[in-house]
Amino acid sequence: MPYSAASNRYESVSIARSGRSGLQLPRISLGLWNNFGDDRPLETQRAILLRAFDLGVFHFDLANNYGPPAGSAESNFGRIVHEDLRPYRDEIVISTKAGYDMWPGPYGEWGSRKTMRASLDQSLKRLQLDYVDVYYSHRPDPNTPIEETMAALASAVHQGKALYVGISNYYTVAETEAAVMALKAEGVPLSIHQPRYNLFDRDIETGLLAALEDLGVGIIAFSPLAQGLLTDRYLQGIPTGSRAAKGRWVTESDITESYLKRARALKEIATSRNQSLAQLAISWVLRHDAVTSALVGASSVHQLEDTLRALDAPPLSPADLEVIEAQMTADPE
Known part of the structure; x- marks a missing residue:
């Protein structure tokens, strides 16, 4: 039967x-x-995406190289949008990125005007869309002037192929301010920044977070669960088939006694709030007003639903934050 979105989404x-x-x-x-x-x-992908939309998740974040193989996530998502979500296109925010390795030769990665333009055209074809809502530079290019990369993003807006532009993995204040100024010269604001941010990776707190707040640029935090380290998954060992077991993004060497001590302490705090460790980690990322959204993954409908329950909990109180901070700064040995 044709998909019909939940009326109460x-x-x-x-x-x-x-x-x-x-x-x-x-x-x-x-x-x-x-x-x-x-x-x-x-069909598993379809079930997750449609359930997400039914639950009010209307933003889906991609990149040209997501897969495997590279490009397949956009193709699969495009098919599901075409078959199920097209009637709701005006409600949905779809983003994609360019910057990492995609095809042979010097223009298959980084941030030249040629790369950024070609990548977006390829992404739109795979997505079966006329435009994306947000187009990102996925990483700074050390060999291309930032003015050229930002001009390519602005050009996508001027051509109607993107509505907003963003940057991801730009971790210095200087890079970010340069991107803002270069876009301003093109008449396009920087609307969003996508950095990695979680309880175990707080580098943006050393200056970037405050700078983005001052610049009026929103933050969407990726890896809020630290690739699964901020979940219950590894508290009793390394499950077969997990990322750590496969050595993908996380390895067995990451599951140290220091990590386990810290993660178990956070789990106790989460339990006291009737949350899972993952839900607590998301509540912590969202505690800051400058963070617009937490970007999560999901391998099943159940995992998606469990993650979204983070929004059901009350905000972290100053006392909660003090306890969390004490655990994160304590000597784990």
Whole structure:
């Protein structure tokens, strides 16, 4: 039967504005970095995506190289949009990125004007779309002037192929300010920044977070669960088939006694709040007003639903934050 979205999908969803832009996102967005390539059944992907939309998740984040193989996440998502979600296109925020290795030769990666333009055209074809809502530079290019990369993003807006532009993995304040100024010269604001941010990786707190708040640029945090380290998954060992077992993004060497001590302490805090460790980790990322959305993955409908329950908990109190901070700064030995 044709898909019909839940009529109550916006009744309990929490939405935030990205900086000072008109871009609004759900507090939890769904990323297709993993689990949406050709190594996963399309029907499993469809079930996750449609359930997410029914639950008020209307932002789906991709990149040209997501898979495996590279490009397959966009192709699979495009097929599901075409077959199921096309009637709701005006409700949905779809983002993609360019910058990592995609095809042979010097223009298959990084941030030249040629690369950024060709990649977006390829992405739109795979996605079966006329435009994306957000187009990102996936990483800074040390050999291309930032003005050229940002001009390519602005050109996508001027051509109607993107509505907003963003940057990801730009971790210095200087790079970010340069991107803002270069885009301003093109008449296009920087609407969103996508950095890695979680309890175990807090580098953006050393200056970038405050700078983005001052610049009026929203933040969507990727890896809020630290590739599964901020979940219950590894507290009793390394499950077969897990990322650590496969050595993908996380390895067995990451599951140290220091890590386990810290993760178990956080688990106790989560339990006291009737949350899972993952839900606590998301509540912590979203505690800061500058963070528009937390970008999560999902390998099943159950995992998606469990993650979204993070929004049901009350905000972290100053006392909660003090306890969490004490655990994170204590000597784990």
